[in-house]
Amino acid sequence: MEISFTRFRVYSECPWKYKLMFIDGKKVPLTAPSSLGLSLHRALEAFHRSRINELDNLIDCYERLWIGGGYADEEEKRRCFEKGVKILEKYFVQEQERRSQIEGIEREFIYPLGAHTVRGMIDRMDTLPDGSIEIIDYKTQLDAAMDPAIDRNLQLRFYGLGVRESLGVKPALLTIHYLASGKRDSIPYDDSGEDDLKRRIERAADRIDAGDFTPDTAFCPRCEFRAICAHSVAKK
Template sequence: MFDLLRSFFRKWLARKAPLELSYSKISAYRFCPWKYKLLYHDGRRVPPNPHISLGQSVHKALEEFHKREGKTLDELLEAYDKVWVNEGFQNPQQTQHFYEKGEKMLRQYIDWFHLRKSEVVAVEREFRFPVGTRILRGMIDRIDRLPDDTYEVIDYKTHAEMWEQSRIDSDLQLTLYSIGCRQLMKAEPSLLSYFFLAHNKVVTTARSSVQYREAIAEFESGAEKIEAGSFPPDVSKCPRCDFKSTCAYSSDKAPKGNGKSKL
């Protein structure tokens, strides 16, 4: 009963307010529209797992470290220990393994940070602005002011996969964050960077006006489908989905309906 009331309340609120979309929401819809519905209309929570907890812990540690204008490795590791998210681990050995992975990332990070000649001007900075009748929002990990007085957007990645330059050059998240930075700083960032902490490697790119237009077009296209209540399940994604063991449309179960939802 509580779940039904919660779902009804979410849908009622959605009718009263303009649709707000972040990159995370757009990404969920691109991955599988039905997963988007489970997450953002039904209020389902992704089950905790070691990789999510590691990512949250490292991000929170870097946020606290920079907000306190930390300088030393000891300060960074103290923040890490304080914010450690101890969820989703199968046993103490697995917890220790992932904790040490995060610690290694941060030890490498501090060396890179000490070599930087830029100024950290924003940490976990939210942007939110209208795009037509909808709202685009996001949270930027970090914005630096460079020596030439331009800005660099930096987003931390803790996963093991190292992306190719071509993927980063066309990545939607960085494009939207660049637009967000323009709104926040009143200037276009000259650099957009992913810091792949597991590899201790920063990969940098930039964006063109054409890419900005394409990103906004994709935002609007996704928003129209979401507002129309179109949530067809993409069963090809089931093996990589967080809800594969509980979703009614999981590829090892018989599908029900067509994913059309009236909001």
């Protein structure tokens, strides 16, 4: 089977959630934060691909690719749109100070792992002035406190391993760029956990392949399907 980070993460949260999403086709509904996050990601991708380094172009990309769904009403939609403009203005200023070279935007990696294929998409990959590689993931949360460290590192390690396996390059830095606050949180890439991570990904893919979707109710209080799931122990 083909396994991405999202599939791996969802299966690790709860195998039954994986079944609901990827077998039964249930969608996690858009919310104001997730909708704004998608709009910002789309705008940044289009902006960097265009290679027109002007703020007007960035805002134009945002307006063009704005997603209007997920908001409670027009007032919330308007407030979030304006918040997005401010986030992008700050991003543009920060971007002018960076000395790195963009190597890839929405860069895909793919590599074989046992009987499976691992595939992923990296928001951004830069070459730093010393020639080393930095992998960057954009987050729209306000700051690191809202994003559990374990998830952050797992996602970045998944991407780091993907670059290493598919491009044969060892990244030097793994970075989360918190768009709303402008903060960047970087860790050096540590390859000592690669074998362990590969085993975890392969084991998840094996279990998915075997149709093992045994619910893990420890995740229920944070699960988007808790109100409708037959196995939920946290209906509210």
